[in-house]
Amino acid sequence: MRSSEPFPPTRAEAWVRLREFLSVATHYGAQRNQVVAGHPHVSRLSPAVRYRLVSEAEILETVLAAHPFPAVEKFVQEVVWRTYWKGWLELRPGVWQDYREQVARLRVSAPENTLARVAEITSGRSGVAIMDRFVRELVGTGYLHNHARMWFASFWIHSERLPWALGADFFLRHLLDADPASNTLSWRWVAGLQTKGKTYLVRRSNLEKYADPAWRDDLAGLDRLDDAHVSAAIVEDTADLSIGPLNDWPGRPEAATGRCGLWLHSDDLSVETSRLAELRPTSCRAFLSGRRDASPGPSPLSESYLRGAMHDAVTRAGAHFGCPADLEHTETLPAAMVDWAQRDRLNSVVTLAPFVGPVREALPAIRSALLAVGINLVLVRRPYDTALFPLARGGYFGFWERAQVWLKGAEPFKV
Ligand SMILES: Cc1cc2nc3c(=O)[nH]c(=O)nc-3n(C[C@H](O)[C@H](O)[C@H](O)COP(=O)(O)OP(=O)(O)OC[C@H]3O[C@@H](n4cnc5c(N)ncnc54)[C@H](O)[C@@H]3O)c2cc1C
Incomplete structure (x- = not known):
């Protein structure tokens, strides 16, 4: 059985994990719903995909090179779910804005008893032993199995009647794979906001069927999830x-003329595998932003994962492009980028x-700070994203049909 510890945040380790997973990939469809210690039936790749240490296309x-499509269809479908959520949110950025506003508002103005219950549950004192176990796993490892995420979110929303946005915020701060699209939209889906009239209800019988039998030693509170109980x-x-x-960024690497700098950010940390691979940058730079307000932010575990992933990206970029590459800590990202660009006498910054x-x-502030000193910001989108994001206008199954057509025609995938 594999360890439930997260693997180190490097592209090399992500590939080790991906290759290791190939041997069980064909059992994924039948076994992925089982939530058992060590999570041997799923890939555990999500933190690496979140920061694109390895990409969805890869x-x-x-x-698909290792197995025929029907044998791994379910797994392919799940990876494509991730792409669907990303595309869906790209086309409707107002949904992310609404979530952010709700969290900010609820943190200061939710009723006292709501905030007290949120504090109890998020510190593993809900009184429902299996949910407390999930909280300990999430906080201790930064990971939860998909089924456990669904049960917990449903418990939060439909059993506890707590605001979904505060639950999503708890996940976003602790998950190593914390993703604005997958997290926000999955919580909305459980709440019944994504597919009108369709909510996801946690049921004791489903928990008993799929959760590790070893966890049944403590049945405290489980009766609250009896099948007829939760509505x-x-x-x-x-x-x-x-x-x-879809935001129109017709940017091409060629638009970066003169001395250009390559900005590495947390949404895509494998720039040397992208269309930017042929660039000859003067320097590469990644920035880790410090926090300026007192509201709860990412857990130390999440921060450490991201720091490691960025360090790995910078090291790889330096080796690939043969130029200076650094990771800088800053509290004022636009000013730090201007400093970098001016020190290295850049004409453009590409990302x-x-x-x-x-x-x-952060983009509008960065763009205008750079423009103010005559430096152009060039944004380049990967062909995978350009092709698939616009297809996320409706429901998942229409998306899946159209995505399959694109995937079949894209061999080898244009990453
Ligand atoms: C309430 C809730 C919150 C979630 N929050 C996040 C989040 O912040 N970040 C995140 O990456 N995923 C999130 N998910 C989706 C899913 O739970 C995780 O992607 C998955 O559990 C990651 O584990 P894995 O890599 O072992 O997945 P596997 O089962 O091995 O799947 C392979 C890959 O497919 C993608 N994937 C699998 N299931 C889903 C799914 N249901 N939705 C979208 N993509 C999927 C992931 O990229 C994953 O790495 C959430 C789901 C729920 C129900």
Whole structure:
């Protein structure tokens, strides 16, 4: 049985894990719902994919080179779910905005008893032993199995009747794979906001069927999840769901003329495998942002994972591009980028397009700070994202159909 410890945050280790997973990939469809210690039935690749230490395209290509499509269809479908959520949010950035506003508002103005119950549950004192076990695992390792995430989110929303956004915030701060799209939209899905009228209800019988039998030593509170007990909470949607066009960044690496700097950010840490691989940058730079407010932020475990992943990306970029590459700590990202660009006398800064989430939110300030000193910011999107994101206008199954057509025509995948 594999260890439940996260593997080190490097691209090399992600590939080791991916290759190791190939031997069980064909059992994935039948076994992925089992939530057992060590999680031997799933890939555990999500923290690496989150930061693109390995990309979705690389995973799909590797798995499909090793096995015929029908044998690994379920796994391929799950990786494509990730892409669907990312595309869905790219087309509806208002949903992320709404989530952020809800969290900020609820942290200061939710009723006292709500915040007290949130504190109890998130410190592993809910009184439902299996949910407390999940909290300990999440906080202790930064990982939870998908089924456990669904049970916990449903317990939070439909049994405890707590605001979904505060639960999503708890996950986002502790998951090593914390992803604005997958996390926000999965919580919304459990709450019944993604597919109107369809909620996900946690049921004792389902827990008993799929959770590790060894965990049944403590049945405390399980009766609260008896099948007839939990009913759907009515959750109001406050988000702006209107669909916009995919952000138009026609950026090409060639647009980076003169001395250019390569900015590595946390949404894509394998820049040397992208269309930017042929660039001849003057220098590469990644920035780790310090926090300026007192609100709870990412857990130390998550911060350490990201720091490790960024360090790995910078080391690889330095070796690939043969230029100075550094990781800098800063509390003011736009000013730090201007400093870097001016010190290295750059004409442009090039980067892979970030997704809806914290890096994207920082873009307008970065762009205008650079423009103010005459430096152009060039954003380049990977062909995989350009092709698939616009297909996420409707539900998943339409997306899946169209994604398969694209995937079949894209051999070898254009990463
Ligand atoms: C409430 C809730 C919150 C979630 N929050 C996140 C999050 O912050 N970040 C995140 O990456 N995933 C999130 N997920 C999706 C899913 O749980 C994880 O991607 C998966 O458990 C990661 O483990 P794995 O790598 O072993 O997955 P595997 O089962 O091995 O799947 C392989 C890859 O496919 C993708 N994938 C699998 N299942 C899903 C899914 N249901 N939705 C989207 N992509 C999927 C992931 O990239 C994963 O690495 C959430 C799900 C729920 C129900």
